[in-house]
Amino acid sequence: MTIIDETTNGVAKTGVSRRHFIQGAAATAAGAALPVAGIVGSGAASAAAGTTFRVATGKQVHPAAPWETSDGSLFIISQVGEWLCFQKADGSLEPRIATSWKSSNGAKTWTFKIRKGVKFNDGTPVTVEDIIYTYQSVFTANPSRSKGNFTGLLDANGIVKVDNETIVFNLLTASGNFPYTVSSVSYGMCIIKKGADGGAAWTKTMLSAGPWKMESYTEFEKTVLVKNPYYWDTNFKPGFDKMELIQYTSAATALPALKTGKLDAVAALEAADALSLDKSKFNILTTKAGAGFAHVHLRCNFGPFMDKRVRQAAALTIDRVGYVKGVMKGIGGVVGNDSVMDPYASADKSVPQRKMDVNKAKELMKEAGVPKGFTVDLSTWARDDINKYAKLIKTSFAKIGIKVNLFIDGSDGGGAVYYTYNPYPSAKGKVFAYDNHSWLASNIGITDWAGRGVPDQYLQREWKSTADWSGAQLNDDVMDAAIDEYIAAPNPAKQKAASKKVQERALEMTPYILAYTSNLIYCARKGVTGFEVNSMGQIIANNVKLA
Amino acid sequence: MNDSSTEISKKSDAERLQIRKERIALLRRNKAFTIGITVLGFWTLCAIFGKYVTPFKSDEQNFEFVSISPNGTYWFGTDANGQDVFSRVIVGSRLILVMSFAATILGTLAGTSLGLITGYFKGWFDIIVMRLLEAISSIPAIIIALLAVAAIDGQSPTITVFIIAFVFTPNIARTVRAAVLAEAEFEYVAAAKLRTERTPHILFKEILPNVMPPIIVEFTVRLGYAIFAIATLSFLGAGVEYGSPNWGTQISENWAQIFNNQWWPTAFPAIAIATLAVSVNLISDGLLEVFEI
Numbered sequence: 001m002t003i004i005d006e007t008t009n010g011v012a013k014t015g016v017s018r019r020h021f022i023q024g025a026a027a028t029a030a031g032a033a034l035p036v037a038g039i040v041g042s043g044a045a046s047a048a049a050g051t052t053f054r055v056a057t058g059k060q061v062h063p064a065a066p067w068e069t070s071d072g073s074l075f076i077i078s079q080v081g082e083w084l085c086f087q088k089a090d091g092s093l094e095p096r097i098a099t100s101w102k103s104s105n106g107a108k109t110w111t112f113k114i115r116k117g118v119k120f121n122d123g124t125p126v127t128v129e130d131i132i133y134t135y136q137s138v139f140t141a142n143p144s145r146s147k148g149n150f151t152g153l154l155d156a157n158g159i160v161k162v163d164n165e166t167i168v169f170n171l172l173t174a175s176g177n178f179p180y181t182v183s184s185v186s187y188g189m190c191i192i193k194k195g196a197d198g199g200a201a202w203t204k205t206m207l208s209a210g211p212w213k214m215e216s217y218t219e220f221e222k223t224v225l226v227k228n229p230y231y232w233d234t235n236f237k238p239g240f241d242k243m244e245l246i247q248y249t250s251a252a253t254a255l256p257a258l259k260t261g262k263l264d265a266v267a268a269l270e271a272a273d274a275l276s277l278d279k280s281k282f283n284i285l286t287t288k289a290g291a292g293f294a295h296v297h298l299r300c301n302f303g304p305f306m307d308k309r310v311r312q313a314a315a316l317t318i319d320r321v322g323y324v325k326g327v328m329k330g331i332g333g334v335v336g337n338d339s340v341m342d343p344y345a346s347a348d349k350s351v352p353q354r355k356m357d358v359n360k361a362k363e364l365m366k367e368a369g370v371p372k373g374f375t376v377d378l379s380t381w382a383r384d385d386i387n388k389y390a391k392l393i394k395t396s397f398a399k400i401g402i403k404v405n406l407f408i409d410g411s412d413g414g415g416a417v418y419y420t421y422n423p424y425p426s427a428k429g430k431v432f433a434y435d436n437h438s439w440l441a442s443n444i445g446i447t448d449w450a451g452r453g454v455p456d457q458y459l460q461r462e463w464k465s466t467a468d469w470s471g472a473q474l475n476d477d478v479m480d481a482a483i484d485e486y487i488a489a490p491n492p493a494k495q496k497a498a499s500k501k502v503q504e505r506a507l508e509m510t511p512y513i514l515a516y517t518s519n520l521i522y523c524a525r526k527g528v529t530g531f532e533v534n535s536m537g538q539i540i541a542n543n544v545k546l547a
Numbered sequence: 548m549n550d551s552s553t554e555i556s557k558k559s560d561a562e563r564l565q566i567r568k569e570r571i572a573l574l575r576r577n578k579a580f581t582i583g584i585t586v587l588g589f590w591t592l593c594a595i596f597g598k599y600v601t602p603f604k605s606d607e608q609n610f611e612f613v614s615i616s617p618n619g620t621y622w623f624g625t626d627a628n629g630q631d632v633f634s635r636v637i638v639g640s641r642l643i644l645v646m647s648f649a650a651t652i653l654g655t656l657a658g659t660s661l662g663l664i665t666g667y668f669k670g671w672f673d674i675i676v677m678r679l680l681e682a683i684s685s686i687p688a689i690i691i692a693l694l695a696v697a698a699i700d701g702q703s704p705t706i707t708v709f710i711i712a713f714v715f716t717p718n719i720a721r722t723v724r725a726a727v728l729a730e731a732e733f734e735y736v737a738a739a740k741l742r743t744e745r746t747p748h749i750l751f752k753e754i755l756p757n758v759m760p761p762i763i764v765e766f767t768v769r770l771g772y773a774i775f776a777i778a779t780l781s782f783l784g785a786g787v788e789y790g791s792p793n794w795g796t797q798i799s800e801n802w803a804q805i806f807n808n809q810w811w812p813t814a815f816p817a818i819a820i821a822t823l824a825v826s827v828n829l830i831s832d833g834l835l836e837v838f839e840i
Contacts, residue, residue, distance in 0.1 A: 252803030272614060272627055276807035319610060326610030326629050382784070387800065391628050391790045395608050407702065408789040 051241040053528075053544055056254035056266040058537070059247050060220050064206070066134075066198035067141040069188040074450075075245055075267060076223045078538035080121070081190025082209035084112055084131070085183040089287065089534045091453040093183055097126060097191060097209065097232075107174040107490040112182075114165045119230035121206075121213040126191060128161045133194040135159045135169075135182070141198060146188045148461045148468035149181055153487075174488035176495060177454040184538060185452050211236050211542055212243060222246050239530075239545035250384055258282070258525065264546065265524035267533055270384050271329035274521045283528070286331060286521045292451035292535060293335070294389050296378075296444055296513040297471030303443040304374045304402075311510040313364035316357045317396040320515045327388055333517040339506030340458040341499045343517050346492060348500035354507065361400045373401020379442035382408045385518065386446050392515070393444070404444070440471045447471055451520070451535030459483045459502070463511070472511030479505045563756060573837045580833025586826035590819075594641040601634035605792040614809055624811035626801050635792040636815050642704065642793045643781075643823070647773035650708045654715030654773075655766050661716065662723025663750045663758075667731055677724070680717035688714040688772070689779055696785040707786035711776050715769045722765045726758040733757075760838035767831035771824050778820045794820050 057075040064073035066081070084098040098112040118126040136156045138146050158170040171178065182189065190208045192198050206214035209232070212225035225243045227236075248254035251269035255277070258266055274284045298305040298314060305311050315338055324332045335342045336353025365371055378393060380386055387408060394404040440447070447469070449458060461467050464483050465475045482505055486498035506512070524531045530543035574580050598605065602620075613629040615621055623632035661680070665673040683691070688711075695710045730736065731754065739749045780786035781795030789796065794816040801812035 250803060252806055255806055272804070272807060272809075322610030326613040327627065329613075382789075384803075387789065388628055392608070394790055395606050398606065405702075406789045408784070 051546075052244055053238075053240045053242070053541060053546060054244045054246060054262070054264045055539060055541075056248045056251075056257065056263050057245050057539075058268065059249055062145075063200040063203050063219060064217070064223070065200050065202040066188045066190055066192055067137070067144050067146075067202075068199055070145060072247060074187040074537060075539060076206075076214075076217070077187060077190055077208075078184065078210075078536075079212040079225055079243065079245070079541070080206040080208050080210045080214055080228075081184075082118070082126075082211075083182065083184045083186075083190055085179055087180070087184050087453050087534055087536060087538075089532045089540060091451075091535055093179055093453065097131070101179050103176075103178070103490070105174075107176045107178070107488065108171050110169045110171065110175075110178050111162070112167045112169070114167060115232060116165065118209055118232040120193060120209050121228040121230060123230050124193070126209050127194070128164055128167055130194045131167055131191055132159050132161055133196075134189065134191045134198075137192075137198060138189065143199075146186050149186050149189075149457055151460065151468065152464075152466055153178075153181065153460070173484070174490065175456070176488065176490045177456045180452065180454045180456060184534075185454075185457065185536060187450075187536060187538065211238075215242070220247060233542075236542055238542055243541060245539075252384070258523070261525075263525075264528050265522065265531055267522050267539055268537060269521050269523060271331045271521060274331075274523060275329060277523060280526075282523050282525055283531075284521065284523045285531070285533075286519050287535065292449060292520065293340075293514055293517045294386055294446050294448040295338075295340075296389075296393055296446050296515075297440075297442075298511060298513065299443045299471070299473060300509070300511050301473045301475060304370070304376050305443060307368045308509055309364040309368040310370060313361040313368070313400055314397055314402065315354055315510050315513050316361035316364070317399045318392065318513065318515050319356045319396070320354075321356075323392055324516050327392070328516065328518070331519050331521060333519070335514045335517050337503055337507045338510055338512055338514050339503045340455045340463070340512075340514065341503050341506075342514075344455055344499070346455075346486075346495040346499045348496055348503060351500060351503040351507065358399050365400050371401075373397075373403065375403040375405065376443050377405045377407055378444045378446070379407040379409070380446035383448070386448065389446055389515070393446075393513075407442075440469065442471070445471055450537055453535070456487055459487065463502075474509060474511040476505070476509055476511075479509065570837050574833060577833040577836060579829040579836075583826040583829030583831075583833060586822055587830065590640045590644060590823050590826070593637045594644045597637040597640060601631070601637050603631040603634045605634045605638040606630070607634075614804070614812075616809075617811055623815045624809075626797075626812035627804060627809075628800075632797075632812050632815050635797055636794070636819050639792040639794045639797060639816060640819065640823070642787060642791065643774060643777050643795070643820075646704055646708050646711075646777050646786075647770055650711035650773045650777070651715065651766060651770045653708065653712035654769060655719055655762065657712065658716040658719025658765075659723050659755070659762055661720035662725075663727055663754065665720065666724035666727025667746075667750055667754065669728075673724075677721070680720055683714075684717040684721075689776060692776055692780060693783060693785055696780060702786060702788045704787055707777070707780060711773055714776075715772070719762070719765050719769065722761055723758060726761050727754055730754050730757050760834075764831060764834045764838060767827055767834060771827040771831065774820065774824050774827060 058072040060072040062068045062070045062073055064076035066077065069077055083096055085093040085101070086096045088094050097115055097118050099115045101110060101112045103110050114128055114131065120126060136159055138144050138150060139156045153173060153175055154169060154171055158172065160168045160170060162168055169178065169182070175181070190210065192202065193207055196202065196207065203217055203219070206217070211228055211231045211233070213228040215224040215226045217223045223245045225245070226241065227238070246263070251266060251273050254263065254266050255269070255273055257263045277284055298311045300306060305314070320334050320336060324330065324334050333343060336355060337351055338354060341347045365373065378390060380390060390406050390408060394406055397404050452458070461469045462471070463474065463479060465480050479502070482498060482501035486495060486502055489495040489498050520533055520535060520537065522533045527547035529545045532540040534540060608629040609625065610629050612621065612625050614627050615625045617624040621631055621633065623636060626632055661676060665676050691714050692710050696707055736749060736753060739753045744753070777786065778795035781793050782799045784799060787793050787796055797816040798813050805813055
C-alpha cells in the first residue's frame, strides 16, 4: 500500500486516468522566476474557510464550448453541462437527465427515459427536442470534436422522439456500451438548447442544465461559477456558494498556491508532487487501477516502423514494471500487452503480458533487416508525465540502436502539434504523410487519453481503420473485425471473447505501446470533504463541504 | 615600395612581437585570468573526455534510484527519471561549450570583417551597414534568438549557433569599426598605401593585428553572453533536443522539483553554468587589464 492509498477516500474500480497539466516552456521560465524562498517549505494550509471553492485545473487548448472542447476545457463544461448520464468516480454511470435506459434489438436500439422538470440554467425547460438537437448537431457542426464518437455507430436520422419523455437511438450497428457514448464520457456533448450555437459563442452564456452556472469566464485563465438555482437535483446542496476553476500550466506551479492557501484543491498532480505534500495539512486522493493512459503510436503504414517485427522489438525494450515503480512511485497499473483492453473487467487475463526482453528485441531487429537500428523523431506535446514517458522511450529504444530525437512542443500547451490535422483520419490504402513533426502524423508520438469506463471510444477513434485520431494507422481487417465484435457484444461473456481477440491482435501487430495505465491523483487541503474527480478528470463538487 | 615604408613595417613587426611577449607574461601573473582559464580548462576537459569518466551513462535510467539525494554512489543525486545528475552535468558541458565557442567564433569572424570594411572605407557603405547593425542591436538578443530558433527549427544546435552568431555580429562589428577608425589614421597604414598594397593586405595584414586586443576582449565577453544565451534557449526548450544532457535543459526539466525540496537536479547544472560563465568573465577581466583597454 502506498502512502497515498492510506488517505484515499475516492476510489475507483475501473476507468480512471489523469487529465492534468500542461507544462509549456514559456510558463516554465515564468515559474522558474518564482521567489523560491518564499514558497518552498511554507506548507501553510491556511486557506480561510469561505464560501468559494477554489480548484486548480489544467490548461485549456480550445474554448470551453460543446463543439470545440478539448483538454482543460472539460473541467469547465463538466460543471455547467448536463448529460443523459454521468460517469461516476467508480467508472459506472449514474442517471442525470435520463432516468433510465435499456437496449433492445440486440443492442442496436437504445431507449432513454427523460427526467421530468429538468431546466436549463436560465430557467427554461429542457425538452426532448433540445436533446435531439444536441445529438443531431454533432453531425453538422464544424468543428465537431465529438463526431468521431458516433462514426459508424449512429447518424442524425437515428435519433427519434417517441414522446415528451422518451428518446430512441436506432444505431447503425449494435453497441453494448452505448450509454457511455451519450454520457459525460463524450465530454463535449452536454445538452444545449435547440438552435443554440455550440461553438465558441456558447461560452458567453454556457447555457446547459448542469449544477453550476457561469458567472464569469476568462478563457485560458479562470472561470467563476455559482449554483444553478434551477438544477433538477434537490439533493444538490454543496457547502459553498461559488466555485473558481483556475488554470495552471503545471501541477508544480499550482502546488505553491495550494500550500500558501490560495487554493483549496488541485484536480490532478504528479505522484512525486503528491508525495511531497504534508499529509497533516492535505488530503491526497487517488484512484486505484486506472484506464487512463498515454501511449506511443508506432506508425504502421510508412516509415521505419512499418515492419511489425520492429514494432514488437521496440515494445520489448521497455522496463514497464521499473518505470511504474520508480518514476510513477508505484501509482499506476502496469499494462504489458499494449492493448487498451487490459484495465477493464471485460479483458481476458489469460492473454500473456509483454515483458522487457532486449535480446529478443535485438533478434527481431535483425530479422527485420535493421540490426543496427535507425534514427527517428518522436513528436508530442509538453506535459510533466508525457515528458518523462518520452524520455523512457528514448532510453529504451536506444538499447536496440533506435536513436529517438524528441520533438516536444510546449509552445502553446501542445495545441499546435496536436491539432495541426484535426481530425487525423485513417483510411485504408491511403497514406497521410503530412508533416512528420506533427503529433499524430509522426512516425512515433505520444497521445494521452482520459479514463473511460469502457474502451469503446479508444477502439473507435484510434484503433479502427475508420478512426479519426489514428496515430498508428494500423488499418487491419483482423483488428477491425475484433473491434466490431467487441462493440456489438451485448453481454460480458461475449465482450470477453471479443476482447481476447483484440488483445492478441494488439500483441501481434503492436500499433501502440501502452507501457502503463495512470491513476488520477488529486488533493485538497484538510477541511475540504466530499471532493471527487472522476476518471475523465471531471470534478464532482456537488457534495463538497468546506471547513 | 620605398625604403622608409619598409622600415616602418619592420619596426612595427618587432614592436608587436615584444608587446605580445610582455602581455603573455602579464597574463600569467594575473590571478583573475589564471582562475578563469583553469575553470574553463576543467570544463573543456569534461567536454572532451567526460563521457569516458562518468560513473554512469548520462542517459541511463535506474528506476531503483529515482530522485535520490546526493550520496556516495550518486554524488549529485538522481533526477525524477532515475538519471545520475553528476554524469549529466559532466557530459552536459560538451554541448554548451561547443555551441558557445562556435557561435562566438562565427560572430567574431563576421563582426570583425564588417568592422574592418566599414571602418576602413567609411562613406555611404559604412553609414548603411552601421544603421542596419544598430537596428539589429536595438532588439534584445535573446528575443531575436528565441524567435528565430522557433521559426526556423526548434531544436537544431547548428542553426542555433548561426543565429547566436548573427545576433552577436553587430556588437563585434561596432567595436572593431571604432578601433579601425583610429588605426586607419596611423602612419603604417599610409605607408602601406604608399607601397600600393592591395586593400585586403592593408585590412588583414596591417590593421587587423593592431586591433586584435579589443577583438580578443570582445570575443571573451561575447563568449560569456553565448553561454547564457544557449543555456536560456535550452531552458526554454529551444535550440537543443529535449532530454539531452544539457545544462539548460536539465534545469528546465527539473526546476519544479525544487518545490518538493529536491534541489539537486536543478542546483548542480545551475552551478555549472555559473562557474563556466564566471570563468569566461574572469578571463575577460584579465585580458582587459593586460591590454589596458
